[in-house]
Amino acid sequence: MENEGLPQNLVLEELESRLRNDFTYGSGRVIGSMCTCPHPLARKTYTLFLDRNLGDSGLFPAVVKLEEETVGMLGKLLSNPKASGHIVTGGTEANTLALWAAKKLSKKKNGEVIVPASAHYSFDKAGDLLGLKIVKVGLNSRFQVDTEAFKKRLNSNTVAIVGIAGTTGLGVVDPISELSEIAAENGLYLHVDAAFGGFILPFLKEMGFSVPDFDFSLRGVSSITIDPHKMGLAPIPAGGILFRNEKLRETVAWNVSYMAGGETEQATLVGTRSGASVIAVWSLLKHLGKEGYKKIVTRCMRLTWKLAKEIREINGLDTTTEPTMNIVGIKSKVFNIRQVAKELRLRKWAVSLFPNHIRIVVMPHVQKQHVEKFLSDLKDIANRSGG
Ligand code: 0PR
Secondary structure, three states: OOOOOOOHHHHHHHHHHHHOOOOOHHHOOEOOOOOOOOOHHHHHHHHHOOOOEHHHHHHOHHHHHHHHHHHHHHHHHOOOOOOEEEEEOOHHHHHHHHHHHHHHHHOOOOOEEEEEOOOOOHHHHHHHHHOOEEEEEOEOOOOOEOHHHHHHOOOOOEEEEEEEEOOOOOOOEOOHHHHHHHHHHHOOEEEEEOOOHHHOHHHHHHOOOOOOOOOOOOOOEEEEEOOOOOOOOOOOOOEEEEEOOHHHHHOOOEEEOOOOOOOEEEOOOOOOOEHHHHHHHHHHHHHHHHHHHHHHHHHHHHHHHHHHHHHHOOOOOEEOOOOOOOEEEEEOOOOOHHHHHHHHHHOOOEOEEOOOOEEEEOOOOOOHHHHHHHHHHHHHHHHHOOO
């Protein structure tokens, strides 16, 4: 830091010039990400109430009420109006809170958590932090967790099992109803990671698509991650952790007595936390309603199906699996998929690269013309590589 500060306009000018060349969602070039342009209403409500801090909740009782309502609306979406939880920093914090609750409830010393091999790396982080062994179970030919293999890994140290409703790599939904039975029969905690799928599956279901059960309608489900800053169109940070009931949430709650607003309770990893995030999510759920989200999901899915169909028509390329949600995996038996990703990046497409496939996520900022331009570049790359 310099001794003398710069005038505001110079600071702004410098920032504008330095940030100009970063990717923007609006350009349509970011097609491998799970984030998107926040909805204009959420931008507005977020900035209007930037100073609200739920770490000292006694100062902001109205925001506490808005968070309760937000969690109530998400709970209802996930078949449980009595769910209790918080808007947190993201899926990583939500998944960590779930494993923390499971660990505390079990009181076991050398706890193990069984997760699908497709689980997000946040479970590895949480396991490391909480001293829990993360046991990974292989997938079947449809990239869902193999429940028979799952059962074989259960032992007296198991404290929780995890299922994913919308995997990070391919958007696949695990057989959560089977996991729910395993959990119920063995008295185990089942956490469902619907960080991505939580804002898609309920809407697809209402629109008549066949969607497997994955939420609190299943008796064994203890908690669910559902992230508004992914398909919910909320500004970052906005993750969601929902526990089946208030008692489970209280497992990770702490009382802090000295706060300016009086005694406060915190049941999140962070202390000071954004009330603006809560307000932004609340405003979006109120404004968009189910119909608004259905429209967004429909548009993303139509483009996803178009993309998947046309990828399969390109010589040498194929999709990894039929998309369940707005994620497409591109694989090849002919080309080195790493090389294809490299060529795409040279043409300024921000794609994600997994060990055996390229991940495309058709988020709400991706328009038809972007998909068409992407397909034409992909065809060109395949042709030049001799597919
Ligand atoms: N659970 C699942 C199923 C996820 O896919 C993710 C993140 C998380 C949990 C963790 O969420 P947070 O990142 O909010 O803590 N999935 C994306 C991924 O890792 C996140 C992402 C977002 C990646 C934007 C790239 C990007 O540009 O692939």
